[in-house]
Amino acid sequence: MLKETYVCTSCETAYPSTPDIWKCPCGGLLKIEWEKPAFSKKEIQSELPGMWRYERALPFHSRCSVWEEVTMGEGYTPLVPLSQDDPHTFVKVDYMMPTLSFKDRGAAVLIAKAKEWGVKKVIADSSGNAGTSIAAYAKRAQIECDIFLGTSTSPKKVAQISAHGANIRMVDGTREDVAKAAQLAVQQEGTFYASHVFNPYFYEGTKTYAYEMWEQLSRVPDTLIIPAGNGTLLLGVYQGFCELLAEGLIEALPKIVAVQAENCAPLAEAFYEQRLEKVSVQNKGTIAEGIAIAAPERAAQILHATKQTNGYILTVNEQEIKGAHTALAAKGFYVEPTTAANYAGFLKHRRMAHERIVLPLCGAGLKAI
Template structure:
């Protein structure tokens, strides 16, 4: 029998893993602990779709097949050289997902866990991509779904969420106020909070990004460059490579280089001031809407992960993001501005001659205005 518990990252209180606990009584965020089996190459199930080839490393009962009714083939995305001029730099085309963004990794696992628990309705808040993922997977598993969005959300993402039959609840406010409205509704309605920030099962999904890179490169890269707002991909990548290191499948952790838009960069500010806590900043407006988070809830964990790998944080100006967007398109990759910020940061990175670098292409350009 699989034993799962929640551990508060702040006060270390322990809670049972249930669908209706999403934060500690002290207000702290929860991490998940479970009896993880030793993982090896022999346990990779090549006959399973996408990221579920690593099912033995995911927190489901060994006899559970609930994910089979949830999956749409997410994961197993291509890892290709950026160009002939950069043979040691790779892009992982994570927009080749069912809803066209990497968020499908986390949403698939979280919704499968919710289905295993018997959840009938979910509430989520999003700047767009997480909302499209949750809406799609909730519909596939016949769950009711309310998605809270800010009025500045891309119309294309709103249309995608609506197409999946979700109930859209618009909030005229900041990204943080959108989250607060969703949390209030969760409390009032007693509904499952499918949060890609607060629910640690989401990171069990995004960690498969690291597993795939490890398998595709036959080891860890030297550096991964990741756009970060709430840190859902960065924390998953860190967790995944830490697990691989613990099993002796890699010899070291890759350096994590985090990217923020200069117009909304609370993590960069904290990092350069050598703090593990953040000060909420004013979002001055950025086309990289996916990382425009003024006060990321898991800031301390994000900053810790970057420092543990010897990484750093770089910011990108709006004009740099626009130029990077055009440059990627010339290479054949049509991406969201958030991903373009990632490439803008890569252009600033002082790489060595043989340094192996991986950049995620997080979302398709068709989703953005």
């Protein structure tokens, strides 16, 4: 049987991984350590559906695959050229997911784990898409669900969450206030915190983005351009590529270029001030609501991952985001503004000749506009 352990990223204390812990008492963030079976290229590419083809790299025991009761076919999304005249740029169409965003990768793993643990109720906070994913998978797993949202959340995302039967708990405040309200409820009610930010199982799901890309391209791209708010995709992707490197299946990590909205860019600010710790700014307002995170909890890890890959962080303004939205639609892709922000980042990135780039199209346009 696999035994997963939570380890504090600050003080290195180890805990059994259980539903009642989401942060170390020292305040440190948790990571999971577990003995993964070694895998060759052939072993890792199983015949299972979607992202579960990498089951061997996921923290479930294959003989009692609780995820089979939860899956809605998420993952193994198309990787296609951005356009016919650019053979070196690919988009990974992660809006082709059950709830129309990449967050389904993380939610499927996290909720499957909650079901394995016998959790009866979950609480989460979100800017919209993670809450939608958690609500959908919780419903499928027959787990009660409360989602904390800010009052400015896109009405279409609120409608989606509500349709899945989650209790919506509106908070009139900043994104940080919403998270604090959820954490207080978790503490008072003794409920499982299905946080896409704090719970490391979520990143076990988002790492499949890296595995898929590696298999679909038959090699590692030179550069990944990734929108970063709390960094759940960025950190999952980094983890996935680090695992492939550790198994000897790739020779180098791709460069990670993180994209933030100019009006809410704590990571970019820290990067250029050469700081590596948690940072916070004032959110001046952006249509890229998915990355409007003024104080990302895992900032230090995001900055570290970006540096480790020789990457960097760039910002895009509201005009550039709107222009990128139109430009992507003209290529056939209708995305939400957060994804458009990432495309705007791609357009600003000074690429080298023949640099092979992959961008995620991580949220569908009908969700937000």
